[in-house]
Amino acid sequence: MRKQDSSTKTPFDDTPDIFRFIDRCARVVRVTVNGILLLALFCGIGLLVLKSRPLPPPDTYSSSTIFDDQGKVLGTLDNGEPRDIVRLEQIPRSLIKATLAAEDKHFYEHHGFSFTGIGRAVLANIKAGKVVQGASTITQQLARNLYLTHDRTWNRKLKEAIYTLQLELHFSKDEILQLYLNEIYYGHGAHGIGRAAKMYFNKKVEDLNLAESALLAGIPRGPYYYSPYHHLKRAKDRQQHILDLMVKNRFITKAEAESARQKAIAIAPPSSHKKVSANYFRDYLVQTAVTRYGLDESLVRNGGLKIYTTLNHDMQRAAERAVHHYTRNHEGLQGALISVNPHNGHIKAMVGGKDYSESQYNRVFARRQPGSSFKPIVYLSALENGFTPLTKIMSQPTVFRFGTNTYEPHNFQNHYANQPITLREAIARSDNIYAVSTLTQVGFDPVIQMARRLGIQSRINPTPSLALGSYPVSPYEMAQAYSTIAAGGVKRPLVGITKIVDPYGRVLVEEKTEPERVTSPAHAFVLTKLLESVLKPGGTGQRVYHLFSRPAAGKTGTTDWDGWLSGYTPDLVTTVWVGYDQGKKLSHQQAHLAQYIWARYMEKATKKQPARVFAMPPGVKAVYVDPASEQIATTQCAGNQVQLEYFVAGTEPQTRCQPSGSPTNKTLSILHRFLRWLNSF
Template structure:
């Protein structure tokens, strides 16, 4: 046994020594071979060693490669957002071709493609193409999408002029903006525009880009593309336009509203002369060839009385596209849509918004406004999406999301009343209240003590909605104050959603006093619930839709479900009673209508960035917003000043000739007439102008208008209106800001 045990150990030691020897030999051999390889590599690289100027060049090349790689990665990072935007669908013509009619059956505009109107580039006059290229992009066929030479030239001219005199964007860049981007002036947009221009140049030929540009550019008067513009301004096909007419059309690309001949013919002709001179400077024509066009300028068709509700049409077209995508319109894509649009209210709204901004915008440092007027059931009568559609097609009434301030409070009150916690005469106390370290303040940073609930709403007390959110949560069984407020806010959000707010409502402690963001059209829809007795008032633009054969394929009343009852009758009556006090006793005194019972709520946000007035009668609902696109602070603009005054001017006009309907739960003013006071002006046979003596109610005319084309030739007369008188400041009366 001892011998066997000793032999086993010996063999193990020998095996271990052998393994160690093999490992040592392998490592030594690998090290020796690595050293030999290193020596060979060093010998080879020594042959490549350079000195002096060659070494300096090599160093620069090496650093350049490193910088190039980093730069390429950076450029790729900048390009990704643009490449996500660019898509093939945007290059295709719209499928739908829609003709829109107003509530009386009169055509008000078109949207979408008209396939039978499309022209090949070769069919367009040569002098039109030269006029466009001479003014917009002379080097169009020479650059790769970005005109580097033109850009540096524009920068140099602008620097010498200390302002923007020339634009540096190529025609391809302008097309990229028209197809994919907005008119926002920002570095981000310019970067996206540049990369999208490169994508377009890669994807399309030069002639295809030029054709798309000529077809898609806005040309003023609600027209898009040179073909539609030639028909609108000159009453002829674009194939037949003269050199003078082509120059006037080419001049529209720079500023379609400013140079539209039906708006400012002298400016349009002056711009056309600039275009003709540019054609000579570019070498496209000689001075003798353009001399006749200068001496005989183009004379457009008289369109001074025409107006196109472009913001309304854009929104209505989106509504029709949604119906088509839902399969409600069948396979036909050539449609005629009768809308609830009221041309008289639209014109008055446009005039009031522009007049108020022109007269008082500089003093208040406010540049934009938007408004929506609708029936209590959601039928939209008018939309103002901004003060100048030609300058910006962005619809601030339907797409812009802004904080509502105190105009959000009715949703909070409605939720609290629905929970059975309050009535209009319930005594509430304006006192300090905090959720965590957040404590809301009133406008004057003071507290008013005890008061009835309707007074708190009329005076827009900030602490009461916050107390309501806590009370709603506690009524659901939550005792912890912060968690009760959270639960209460969830119920408030649910109520606001049921009433028509569609934007994301961020749940923050300040939500009850208007910190979430909403749209103007949603605000009108939400308040429409109060006006119609508690039913959801979803905004709509299509009453009837006919296909290309004239067959009725859609009727709103027939094909849409009955509106849902979202608030009880009692809650609606209580809310209407309280909101009717705002224009008579609260922050909305400037919105009080003469001889008409109204209700509503003003709203102002922190820094006076947004100012609102949303109100209604038994007949109509209107939401008004004033502010700046960049959210810049205004000069103490409150909802009780310009928005309230704008509301009154538009609604007073809109009710002329209407048979007044009561607001549910609010007794009519015994002094109010059955028909609203008639304003100065002449009778309007279409029910849209000023109400004169003997004028028929608008509803009666709508019935008569159904007989057909007998009334088509009757043109609304322009009503004389009294000038708007708006105070510069109105912060008395308890207007409350969001804190």
Template sequence: MSPSKLLRILLLITGGLLVTMIVCLLGAYLYVSARLPKVETLADYKPPVITRILGDDGSLIAELYRERRILVPVSTMPRQLIEAFVAAEDAKFFQHKGLDLESIARAALKNIRAGGIVQGGSTITQQVAKSLLLTPERKFSRKFKEAILAWRMEKHLTKEEILYLYLNQIYLGHGAYGVQAAAENYFAKNVEDLSLAECAILAGLPQAPSRYSPYRHLKKAKDRQRYVLERMTQEGYIPAEDAIQALSEELVILPRSKPQIPGAAYFTEQVRRYLEKTFGSDLTLTGGLEVHTTMNLAMQQAAQQAVRNNLRNHDRRQGYRGPLRILDKQEQELFLAEQNTTWPEAPPVGERLEGLLIKGDKKELVVRIGSFTGFIPRKDLSWAGNLKIVAEGQPVKIDSNKKRVQMPVGSVLLVEVVRHQKDGKLDLALAQEPQAQGAMVALDPRSGEVKAMVGGYDFSQSQFNRAIQAKRLPGSAFKPLIYAAALDKGYTPATIVLDTPLIYREKGEQGQEKEWKPKNYRGSFSGPTSLRRALARSYNVVTIKILQDIGVRYAIGYAKKLGIESPLAADLTLALGSSAISPLELATAYSVFANGGVRFTPNYISKVVDRNGKVLESVDPADFPEGADDQQKLIRNPSERVISPDTAYLITNLMESVVQNGTGFRAKALGRPAAAKTGTTNDQKDAWFAGYVPQLIAVSWIGYDQERSLGKRETGSRAAAPAWVEFMKEALQSLPRQHFPVPDGIEFRPIDSDTGLLAPEDGSDVVFEAFASGTAPTHYAIESKQPSAQDFFKLDMEDL
């Protein structure tokens, strides 16, 4: 065959192959492109962004997210930041149309030599296409799709729009998506405040965020920074002098302070649960909601600290339980080595941590924390009983009855740092973590806004929110609800009831006779007693008599309209708080008294706004635009008048006597008008203190999750009131001193305290009593020979 004929055949074969290749590529392009996502969807770019939870003053208290991203416009970003990313990732970004063929060829050669994919050669546009429109697998088919989409994107979007997508979408390590989140993460700055040196650090992260993390690998991060600055110089973005200056700049890595405020976890967790229930998990975690809550940050932190302090003090009253554990010689060395790593510098004042007991004498205990030595004075150990330090290897002995504890050298103790001495030594206090739990909830009675909510000692140890999820017996804290119901049934604060012994008899299931002999806390009886005195002294028998008179069913209905939702016992034990309720329920009921008879549904969210500024939910109808469909308005916080202003004032006035002359005396420490009531259950398993001033109501509870006695004499006054007082002192600092407003219908009359009848104003043993209009007595005590006592149990008395 002649050479010319052979050449023609080769040309025909080559042409055929070329045509076939072109047809195949065209077919593949048509097949693949028809199935690719539309780049037009990028115009409506809505990536996952954080939901921000705000306090009542607009301060950030928590964030919820799957990807921590904060969208910022390109116009906000420093020009040097954009140039740093372009120089490092795609030098020809502003010239190419989506593909950089030279980079692709260079990457292909490297991959062939390496025998696998080691370099991608992708442009910024391709990276956006992969991130937003494709899956991340490393295959040729994906690269082919990526190239098509990049070319299409360049036709539909401007370079600035592509940069907006890229710089807000890219992952930059440690949970930060986008340049704003990364600027906060590494430098505690907004993106517009970044220096050239900081811009170069961020631009060096996309290749391997964990490898070049300035937190973990600062030297590698600096090496990558040098590369970015060199590329910026080569591309003409900055002069060499600026690069040298940026390289010499000392980097200050300031980890972003977590927005979760200490002490606010129970509140924000309740907000999260509500949001997910109402709006769904996706919108809550990715929708960029702005959630305005009712939490007052100062009050919240004061409440958490008050609960913690009270639990610790209660725990100390129960005695010392001994060391955490005992270590042998080898274990002691390991322990101190670990402490050296944890505490290379002295632990801060207030820190609670473990220390190793190395010596003890009559003067002090000596404790090691890594390389630091601390001292616990014996004079500060009276709460722990008689501590005897013995030689290493001897057992721990605890005699709780005689308050004696024997523990050996080598014991691990929980201690708290009190102060740092000038010579580097530490003053310590012996500590132990409480076993009991506590809760507190505080409301503004005028709006129902929850200002503070504490569900336990430590959210990290237990997420169970005892302020709203726990149902415990309120004891005598329930009595004001019974007394309020009685006031609406014709009773007055001056009504006299006989505080005398009672016996109730009933048939058991097997036909046997059972007896119930209710008694007062101290076991004694006071005879003729006014309603005011009975509530102030928390007399059980008087409350039972009142309940039987007004009717159990009536009292249950009354409690329900005050806001009690839990089931209530339909028997006379209701008078003693025998039905379990939550602290929030009790606070709701008391808020009706404080608010003049109007009940608000407790609320902890005032407004929810979506990422576009649309109000999704609000307590204020004015937040919704005019003409909005009523069905689109989610308005919370309904209010309703449930009792009269007169009744609300009278029960408040009675509860003021609880503070001034009864079991709520600790509230006098506030130095302002306050109404309150204690609650203690059988065997001191639950202790309560609930009270209010005109602007704020708070309920304090303490008890064990697995019910058992809090200890001898651990009543509401002793076990729960201190937390209430500590919190209220802090919370009320910014609120003016106010008296409870007196409704127009209230009348004040001079009353003989023995009979509850009118008395001459200048007579002896006269008190001025408050009455609703038309309910004051009309007869004088001198006209009556017998006290106007209401004794509804004469038959029971005759049986005694």
């Protein structure tokens, strides 16, 4: 038999390779199946372990405590209201559907995690370039609220996943939803839908209609942001969005949604609060912790935190009493006060209205026209651009031209000096003609930039009325600006919280602000010495002089609707505003109440502080001057009104005044009369 040639292949020669390939595939399948079975076994064992282990008791509901600047307890952020536990069958179907539409439409379909929701959120966040959408299910939210803090660590996320699985294993979907609706935070201290229904609508849960249900369902996503008390428009916009989602998910019909849209929403007034101090400041603390430091509002209010603040208890009490004393006999009249330590920016007292139980609106942050209290910003810019306390401008009725437009301001009650007046006189009298003339000489941009440097963030336009404080700003912003001036030109951001510590002693927040120099100490000091004239006899704030005797500087401001006084000692800055919320005009006497409030408060607040004068910094020259001739005073002109004046070094007068009968003085007198004659045209 002839041997087969080894170089010749037959179709059967590859058979062993095919068998080897099939055998290899079989082994891979066996390993994969075994792996899947092993994974399933581990998962099953894990689920059995989680099922057998009882859930831990939830974190105890504990109100956060606030401390004053001395470390003494001011109180808690709890309003003392208990939770109203409701059963799921008591809750209207409209509220359940609204909650599912807002938070977790597939709640009854998943086992604690929505992978489609996670994918959708990831795509949305990638598209936006930031986190704009979350994917937490109702079960995950419940796990977080019952057992965990709201930090964003991987350890917390792992625990949340375990607790989510345990909740799904131990409770039915209806039980989880009932727990959620009784636990979730609805803002203003209301945990659970029972408290929320009573607080916002003064109703039992079972009596809520579709419109009310949709509004409530929208609040937990941002309890402060969607608060019907603070941001009613946002709350209603959120309500409309949830109604659209309910239609999209076929929970309600278009007709039902339209009917709910048209239904008027009557928000119940807030219930009476306990007589506690600093209610407006407490609200400010919560808002700051949430918006500035990124903490969850429920954690801030009820996480057992220790919140250390800058508030001084005695100063706060004096502020509340002063505002109440001078506004109580004027129906509807409101007042606001904010007091600050200029050396560190710490808020020592804050009053947002005369009665928190009637109105929780914090007017410290309300934007109102500051009137003449804005002028120091104009004059600080002028000092930086060559003005001195002796710079004279004609005080008389004047029409200013700006391009093709004209502007004709008037002094109060048409009182004019009808002669050139100095910057000091203009500030003391609050001369409007001088202020607008200064603005025209300095320019709009430097003044607006000065406002920004000092801390004014509100919109300001380059118009001539800017000099007279026509653009609304808040008392908070004015306190920031005056605090910067009082601190010698160093801006320190205003703060109310120094530190927040959780129940385990971990520091969640520690405030560390960076000071910023925005003008020179010399310019700030010269302005301060000019503003002292306002609070002395002859100044627009002279009422303060009879009630408060310490060295102080400040500026009044009066419009048809607002009364202001922003002023300071070397160690304390206070801004006071009075007015009506609804645009009702103030009488001139009512506008003066800001001065009385300021003086009464400052007299009490500074009792324990040493009386100090404003320390003169380097770069300032003190000179005795003759205001009439704008020259250095000498014994030869002692008959004139000699006064001590302060100048930024290098801008002080260089010549000495001459006797009234001297040829030089006669020539100057003739020149002044000629200039006054020219200005009269």
